[in-house]
Amino acid sequence: MSKVELPLPVARPTRRQTPPATDLDAFETALRRRVHGEVRFDDGTRAAYSTDASNFRQVPVGVVVPRHPDAAAEAVAVACEFDVPVLSRGGGTSLxxxxxxxALVIDWSKYCHRLESVDAAAGICVVQPGIVLDELNRQLADTGLRFGPEPATHMNCTLGGMIGNNSCGATAQRTGKVVDNIARLEVLLYDGTRFWCGSTTDTDHTTIEDGGGRRAEVYRQLRALRDTYSEQIRDRFPDIPRRVSGYNLDSLLDEHRFDVAGLLVGSESTLVTVLRAELKLVPVLPERTLVVLGYPDVAAAADAVPAVLAHEPVALEGIDAKLIRDQQIKHLNTEALAELPEGRAFLMVQFAAHTRDEVERKGRALLDGLHDDPHQPDVAFLDDPAHEQQLWQVREAGLGATAHVPGKPDTFEGWEDSAVPPARLGTYLRRLTALYEKFGYASDTGPSLYGHFGQGCVHTRIPFDLYTADGVATYRRFMLEAADLVVELGGSLSGEHGDGQSRGELLPKMFGTDLVCAFGQLKAIFDPGNRMNPGKVIAPDGLDEHLRLGGDWAPATGQDLYFRYPHDGGSFAQAANRCVGVGRCRQHHNNGGQVMCPSYQVTGEEEHSTRGRARLLFEMLDGHADGPIHDGWRSPAVKDALDLCLACKGCKTDCPANVDMATYKAEFLAHHYARRPWRRPRSHLALGWLPLISQLVGRARLARVVNTLTHTPGLARAATRVAGVADREIPRFAPQTLQRWFTARPRPTNPGARGTVLLWPDTFTNHFHPHIGLAAVRVLEDAGWRVELPTRPLCCGLTWISTGQLATAKKVLRRTVAALAPHLRAGGLVVGLEPSCAAVFRSDAPELFPEHQDVRRLASQTHTLAELLADHSPGYRPPDLSRSGRTTTTTLAQVHCHQHAVLGFDPDQRLLAEAGVQVEPLESGCCGLAGNFGFEPGHERISEDCAERALLPRLRQADPSTTTVLADGFSCRTQIHQLDHTGHQPVHLAELLATGLT
Structure with missing residues (x-):
């Protein structure tokens, strides 16, 4: 090896501490003065950014949210002056x-998300680092081009993060890794040096050299580094499709034209800060088809990969039966799972082309070739785009589906993305399974194996015991042996997610000491002071250091909880730890009708995402000595983060880990105001005690008086001020309650051939919209049911739950359950018209009283109107609403969040289809009112902005004379009534069905 002068780092430099507190104060002041953006050093922000989607946790010094790339560059300049480390962060889903x-975290995702230019003819575009992949491809749609690599987190991962990790995804089978799709990068060194880089010709290099300065020095040292290690790079870098581990020194070789941009891709913010990226785009192939092959086990499926690859699919994914079982347990993608062929493991083979004939020809060619396949798979050939998308969601749901599976131990990353040559994949999976058995991780409920089998990349989450010292030691031993195995087979420690801290210290096993020394020299070329994301990749902290859990994790325990958390062993700490950081709550559009997280969609703030709030709650439990939050349930930082949670419960279903932030918020508020009720906002009393207030108004027959007071100018404003609620229209009380009408009505002659059903008189239907209850009675009796209503004033406790007055809520629920017990014990059904109240019976009540038999009966015997008619009324046919005058041209449905999360809308769609109504569920997410949320002071703007994201614009497009708006939720109807000025009058399902009765 020739001798050349290169900067040589020490093997493991001592981590320099950040400046003392006084210097940090000056640092923060300088950032605020010089950076155009948001500068945050508060405890809540630092807690929200303390971890990503990995096993690790480090509390940042502070966070900067720059408004443009130049502002980020200025933040790095200030950090350099104060000698503070820097970390660039995109979607925060790094594993x-x-x-x-x-370090100082730079979050690019809120503002730096512009698509700056597109050259469709050249097939390139320039983007800022914070742009989300799906949003980029959405903006590129008219060009017929897209950015090729597509990780499973495509709906929320940023291009900056993808560049930092050298991301891949299933589409990499066709388009390669990010490194294969980068034309140029604009980069910034810690010392302020800034330049564009890409492939470098000899002429380019001469020009750079002639320019002198720090850039010329960098290029000279890079060329010397390349010349010194080129032979070892060619020898030790595995020649496989999915080598993501290590720095891309191979990009400096002649065959890659000394591509400095390629070198920096995958460097994980340890070398430079990426300010802009020029991307190579690929043509969209509009026609697709999917062939699914079933095999007896996952290793057999892997053995078949080389034969399938000969047919050149654009994606070739593998999944095993354990992943399918995990999704079945969690009720994920149920329709798609039914489309799978016979087998215990599956290859999902996707073909794409410009024409339908071409793509079908490729699929048939594969099927013809399978006749000679010794593995004899079972086959499912899908050419329905909807079914293809559903099955693709089975694969993309892998991470969420394998985390926190009921009845199984928690699983963790660590060895979740190793890669080997595709031809050796079957051998690798057999030996990896044997390694699981050796370390006690294998069982019938053990780790699933899935991934990008066409490129030899395997995903898995392993039930490491990261709670005890012995468990952590075993995890470490497993990682060492697993690394030896993958290196023996010519593979890569990481095939997609990068090295970071999980695999940084294992790199010598894969590359040898000389190349790891070269990596260190590369680090010293760009970052001689080790200030760029220190402790990752090079001179790394150990894979068992800085653990988010670990043997010394000691969260606060022994709380007297209101909810019992039956799915988390009764532990609030385990509930708060549910979040695995996948970031689905950070979506910018309600893809697939998902609800979460409405406040994040409006603010773009990490602490307003489900993930950010979960992080704060985790830190609130104070399980680490360096935690930023030490005041527990009294924490103002946690209260502020939860304040804009709409308690929509969308995360309960949409989050892959089933985080239930609405429940956590209620629990927190109950403890936050415990023994100091005077600190509660007046709105909690006015809105939380609304059922009792409504009962008093109804009993005294004061509806008209109250309506006059609350709807007279001047008096109305005074009323809202006294109540402590927002200055918006207060709903009108009905002159007669549903219960009063029902008691006075003549008893029906219909004996109820189907039996007796109890119609639940929730506060909103009973006191504000009793006409919906009247319509429901008509529909139920027409369907053959005998209807009863409780005669006593009862309540589900919803408003007390949502305002965190849980002691009162439990008293109210106990009283209600006792009153309903005779009906429930006789097997009687309960019909809820208000989705949020029905959801209390189905979800909240069992979590407050998980062992109460009558509560269990209430949960299982409570149904929506649609569920009762569609699933519990055999032979029932709804009225035909398609007849002239019975329905409008368009029916739009604003599905209540709690119905989406707990109850489901499928029975409604089936019932309406039988009635001749084709309904369009609005992909609007939460309407924004969300019960008490929109009536609380300070929430008005967020409430309206939520409605403006999709709901109100769609209503403005629809002609009220030809459109029916279906909205079962009182909040949804109220929000539409108050904010939609186009004349739509939303109706309940009961009202719509009743229009068809004679």
Whole structure:
């Protein structure tokens, strides 16, 4: 090896501490003065950014949210002056710990998300780092081009993060890794040096050299580094499709034209800060088809990969039966799972082309070739785009589906993305399974195996015991042996997610000491002071350091909880720890009708995402000595983060880990105001005690008086001020309650051939919209049911739950359950018209009283109107609403969040289809009112902005004379009534069905 002068780092430099507190104060002041953006050093923000999607946790010094790339560059300049480390962060979904550090975190995702230019003829575009992949491809749609690599987190991962990790995804089978799709990068060194880089010709290099300065020095040292190690790079870098581990020194080789941009891709913010990227785009192939092959086990499926690859699919994914079982347990993608062929493991083979004939020809060619396949798979050939998308969601749901599976131990990253040559994949999976058995991780409920089998990349989450010292030691031993195995087979420690801290210290096993020394020299070329994301990749902290859990994790325990958390062993700590950081709550559009997280969609703030709030709650439990939050349930930082949670419960279903932030918020508020009720906002009393207030108004027959007071100018404003609620229209009380009408009505002659059903008189239907109850009685009796209503004033406790007055809520629920017990014990059904109240019976009540038999009966015997008619009324046919005058041209449905999360809308769609109504569920997410949320002071703007994201614009497009708006939720109807000025009058399902009765 020739001798050349290169900067040589020490093997493991001592981590320099950040400046003392006084210097940090000056640092923050300088950032605020010089950076155009948001500068945050508060405890809540630092807690929200303390971890990513990995096993690791490091509390940042502070966070900067720059408004443009130049502002980010200025933030780095200030950090350099104060000698503070820097970490760039995109979507925060990194799985190897590279997006967490004791550093100044630069979050690009809120503002720096512009598509700056597109040259469709050249097939390139320039983007800022914070743009989300799906949003980029949405903006590129008219060009017929897209950015090729597409990780499973495509709906929320940013291009900056993808560049930092050298992301891949299933589409990499066709388009390659990010490194294969980058034309140029604009980069910034820690010392302020800034330049565009890409492939470099000899002429380019001469020009750079002639320019002198720091850039010329960098290029000279890079060329010397390349010349010194080129032979070892060619020898030790595995020649496989999915080598993501290590720095891309191979990009400096002649065959890659000394591509400095390629070198920096995958460097995980340890070398430079990426300010802009020029991307190579690929043509969209509009026609697709999917062939699914079933095999007896996952290793057999892997053995078949080389033969399938000969047919050149654009994606070739593998999944095993354990992943399918995990999704079945969690009720994920149920329709798609039914489309799978016979087998215990499956290859999903996707073909794409410009024409339908071409793509079908490729699929048939594969099927013809399978006749000679010794593995003899079972086959499912799908050419329905909807079914293809559903099955693709089975694969993309892998991470969420394998985390926190009921009846199984928790699983963790660490060895979740290793890669080997595709021809050796079957051998690798057999030996990896044997390794699971050796370390006690294998069982019938053990780790699932899935991934990008066409490129030899395997995903898995393993039930490491990261709670005890012995468990952590075993995890470490497993990682060492697993690394030896993958290196023996010519593979890569990481095939997609990067090295970070999970695999940084294992790199010598894969590359040898000389190349790891070269990596260190590369680090010293760009970052001689080790200030860029220190402790990752090079001179890394150990894979068992800075653990988010670990043997010394000691969260606060022994709380007297209101909810019992039956799915988390009765532990609030385990509930708060549910979040695995996948970031689905950070979506910018309500893809697939998902609800979460409405406040994040409006504010773009990490602490307003489900993930951010979960992080604060985790830190609130104070399980680490360096935690930023030490005041527990009294924490103002946690209260502020939860304040804009709409308690929509969308995360309960949409979050892959089933985080239930609405429940956590209620629990927190109950403890936050415990023994100091005077600190509660007046709105909690006015809105939380609304059922009792309504009962008093109804009993005294004061509806008209109250309506006059609350709807007279001047008096109305005074009323809202006294109540402490927002200055918006207060709903009108009905002159007669549903219960009063029902008691006075003549008893029906219909004996109820189907039996007796109890119609639940929730506060909103009973006191504000009793006409919906009247319509429901008509529909139920027409369907052959005998209807009863409780005669006593009862309540589900919803408003007390949502305002965190849980002691009162439990008293109210106990009283209600006792009153309903005789009906429930006789097997009687309960019909809820208000989705949020029905959801209390189905979800909240069992979690407050998980062992109460009558509560269990209430949960299982409570149904929506649609469920009762569609699923519990055999032979029932709804009225035909398609007849002239019975329905409008268009029926739009604003599905209540709690119905989406707990109850489901499928029975409604089936019932309406039988009635001749084709309904369009609005992909609007939460309407924004969300019960008490929109009536609380300070929430008005967020409430309206939520409605403006999709609901109100869609209503403005629809002609009220030809459109029916279906909205079962009182909040949804109220929000539409108050904010939609186009004349739509939303109706309940009961009202719509009743229009068809004679």
């Amino acid at each position: 190897a710990g590279q997006a967490t550090n004791t």
